[in-house]
């Protein structure tokens with residue numbers, strides 16, 4: 001069965017998604033054949049070149065045309081955050097399945113409108129939290145589900161980058177609150193929040209957070225991305241966080257710490273977590289994404305210690321049969337193809353997708369509570385989302 005895809009957005013995530021849509025038929029037998037029908041971008045020359053390079057069959061320069069095309073079944077949203085809601089709501093109204101980049105929205109309110117739309121029009125929906133498709137994270141979820149960690153006491157997660165360390169780095173869309181919604185918080189704290197919720201099956205109940213903006217003004221320069229983006233001169237105010245530190249009390253009784261920064265000098269995309277339970281612990285680092293450190297407190301005393309599991313074996317690596325033999329590792333780009341394979345399988349079977357807009361609106365609720373906590377300088381309860 002053909003599943004015809006329309007992609008909106010052709011920068012970093014457009015590239016990652018295009019690679020995934022192009023690879024999935026070659027590596028996975030899902031029963032579907034993804035067809036790269038159209039890609040949309042405002043700059044016709046640029047998006048034509050992109051389409052040519054990645055094998056998109058046609059080009060649009062108006063997203064509204066793309067989402068209304070009868071020859072498109074799935075709308076893949078890879079645009080800056082300020083257009084996620086309007087595109088998703090219109091795509092749902094047009095009866096299209098939707099895959100939306102994270103963060104789902106700029107606010108909980110916006111996420112709730114998107115959730116209402118996919119419910120009203122009963123369309124398949126999924127959020128691009130590609131890191132859930134790292135085999136080691138799937139193994140972590142299994143280890144927790146099997147009770148091998150016992151009662152979860154601690155969740156400790158960081159996401160560290162340094163790409164805006166230089167004060168001369170321009171005021172791009174990710175640094176403007178009206179376009180991005182938030183900075184490191186919605187961009188990368190969203191990832192570690194989603195990953196640890198996925199692994200432990202628990203939700204933040206109450207949070208306390210601090211947001212920091214280290215550099216408050218930046219050169220405007222060539223403003224790219226976002227609906228209202230325009231070039232300019234001089235300096236503009238940074239209206240998002242550069243870094244966030246948060247505490248959370250979790251629904252499973254654990255306590256959690258989340259730290260996300262774009263000023264962790266020397267760290268490029270360094271994220272990971274450690275989860276401690278009454279029976280053992282797990283430790284993961286994205287820079288060693290094919291490995292998991294596992295500690296089993298029931299090991300005999302002389303053999304007790306963190307052991308390194310290379311997650312490339314059948315039975316522990318959900319996607320191994322599509323890729324390479326044991327011992328052959330996979331990378332960042334494979335996680336997107338894994339997610340597309342899961343999307344196609346679920347879409348064909350009309351089964352709920354993970355994470356869907358409901359799951360990710362819960363992520364958005366926790367993000368929102370952290371933002372409110374930082375503004376109000378106090379603990380804030382997370383709004384329940386059903």
Ligand code: SOE
Nearest residue numbers: 012102130161187188191269
């Ligand atoms: C920038 O922080 C970014 O591209 C994120 O937006 C992605 O989600 C992450 O996977 C890599 O870094």
